[in-house]
Amino acid sequence: xTTSLSRFGxxxxxxxxxxxxxxxxxxxxxxxxDPAQVTAIRPSxxxxxxxxxxxxxxxxxxxxxxxxxIGVKPQMLGDVAEDIxxxxxxxxxxxxxxxxxxxxxxxxxxxGAAARMRVMPNMPVRTGKGVVGLAGADGKDAARKxxxxxxxxxxxxxxxxxxxxxxxxxALTGSGPAFVYRFxxxxxxxxxxxxxxxPTALRLARATLASAAAxxxxxxxxxxxxxxQVASRGGMTQAGLDVLDEDARLAxxxxxxxxxxxxxxxxxxxxxxxxxx
Ligand SMILES: NC(=O)C1=CN([C@@H]2O[C@H](COP(=O)(O)OP(=O)(O)OC[C@H]3O[C@@H](n4cnc5c(N)ncnc54)[C@H](O)[C@@H]3O)[C@@H](O)[C@H]2O)C=CC1
Ligand SMILES: O=C(O)[C@@H]1CCC=N1
Numbered sequence: 001x002t003t004s005l006s007r008f009g010x011x012x013x014x015x016x017x018x019x020x021x022x023x024x025x026x027x028x029x030x031x032x033x034d035p036a037q038v039t040a041i042r043p044s045x046x047x048x049x050x051x052x053x054x055x056x057x058x059x060x061x062x063x064x065x066x067x068x069x070i071g072v073k074p075q076m077l078g079d080v081a082e083d084i085x086x087x088x089x090x091x092x093x094x095x096x097x098x099x100x101x102x103x104x105x106x107x108x109x110x111x112g113a114a115a116r117m118r119v120m121p122n123m124p125v126r127t128g129k130g131v132v133g134l135a136g137a138d139g140k141d142a143a144r145k146x147x148x149x150x151x152x153x154x155x156x157x158x159x160x161x162x163x164x165x166x167x168x169x170x171a172l173t174g175s176g177p178a179f180v181y182r183f184x185x186x187x188x189x190x191x192x193x194x195x196x197x198x199p200t201a202l203r204l205a206r207a208t209l210a211s212a213a214a215x216x217x218x219x220x221x222x223x224x225x226x227x228x229q230v231a232s233r234g235g236m237t238q239a240g241l242d243v244l245d246e247d248a249r250l251a252x253x254x255x256x257x258x259x260x261x262x263x264x265x266x267x268x269x270x271x272x273x274x275x276x277x
Contacts, residue, residue: 003153006032010066010146014040015058015084020097021071022048023126024154030128031153039065057083064089067150069119074098074268081109088113093143095119099170100268103136103163115143118166120174125154131173135160167265171258179257184209 005028014021017040025048029035035051042048045056055061058080068088072080077098088094094113096106097120106116117136124130132151137144144159151157160166184205191201212226219226231237244250 002149004032005150005153006034008033008037008150010037010150011062012038012067012069013061013065013087014038015061015068015070015080015087016072016076017042017048017054018071020121020123021069023123024069024097024121025049025052026126027128027130027154028150058087061087063087065092067093067095067146068113069095069097071097074101074272077101077105077109077272078274085110085112090114093117093147095147097121098268098272099174100167100265101272102269105269105273106136107138114138115140117143117147118163119147119151120166120170121151121154122174122177124177128153128155130155131176132157133160133166133169133173134158135163135166167262168258170265171261175261179254180209 014025017025021040025038025040028038029049029052035049036053039053039055039061040048041056041058041061042054043056045054048054063086065087068084070077070080070084084094088110090112092113094106094110094116096116096118098118099120101118103116103118106118110116115136115138117134120133122130122132125132132154134147134151134157137147148157148159158169160169187205187208188198188202191205192198196204215226216223221229227237227241231241
């Protein structure tokens with residue numbers, strides 16, 4: 001499948017265009033999407049990208065767009081759902097990037113749409129090397145194909161058949177970059193304790209993450225196997241791994257971290273529903 005969007009030919013309305021939606025838009029435009037095909041609804045009225053029309057209210061946005069992507073906070077959905085519903089027509093595919101919010105909820109609010117899907121991008125999509133989880137499509141192959149094509153330039157795309165795994169995917173891939181950044185920060189702090197000044201420790205920790213990520217991307221080995229290659233028998237790495245692995249503490253910490261993030265997804269879904277009559 002091509003990753004160029006120069007002939008995408010679908011009109012997209014972005015209902016809410018904050019950090020996440022504008023990262024997606026930035027990458028779509030880099031991939032050739034015609035900015036004239038996009039309208040962003042932003043209460044601030046601030047420009048988002050050259051050639052992209054920005055309006056401050058939904059009343060100024062074109063009705064019945066091919067695609068309408070909701071990019072507000074889950075807690076806001078109840079406040080904006082009626083405005084969104086007014087814009088939707090029978091040809092509109094509704095995409096929700098809202099953490100937690102279920103397809104059932106979307107179906108209840110937007111029954112008139114052609115299809116409804118959950119989309120879970122992560123911030124690195126801006127580079128074209130992000131991760132995008134998808135669920136839904138209401139059984140419509142054409143809609144599934146169109147949205148897969150739109151998401152491809154963002155990075156790794158994965159359809160999740162069981163929607164009940166979507167909050168788990170969100171914890172792993174949507175929130176995941178933040179957990180990795182914390183790990184790099186911890187490496188930076190550890191480096192400082194070993195005597196490096198802060199900028200040097202940060203520079204080395206960042207470069208190490210980037211080098212490991214580059215190898216993970218191309219290698220067929222598992223992370224366990226890659227770690228074993230680094231750890232020379234009886235060497236320095238093994239001494240460090242022994243600390244991380246003791247009582248599986250890193251693994252337990254990560255499992256707890258992901259569980260907490262996933263649990264918040266259910267709470268967000270409930271908060272989003274509360275706004276509904
Ligand atoms: N930040 C991330 O890494 C990810 C965020 N998400 C989801 O993306 C959504 C947005 O998150 P962020 O971009 O991080 O937050 P954000 O706060 O940057 O974006 C929310 C946007 O909604 C806009 N908004 C509020 N009321 C509005 C209205 N009445 N009409 C139109 N726009 C309105 C705000 O002005 C703001 O630009 C959330 O639902 C979140 O779950 C999903 C994946 C990753
Ligand atoms: O923190 C959040 O709720 C969103 C979902 C994944 C990343 N950011």
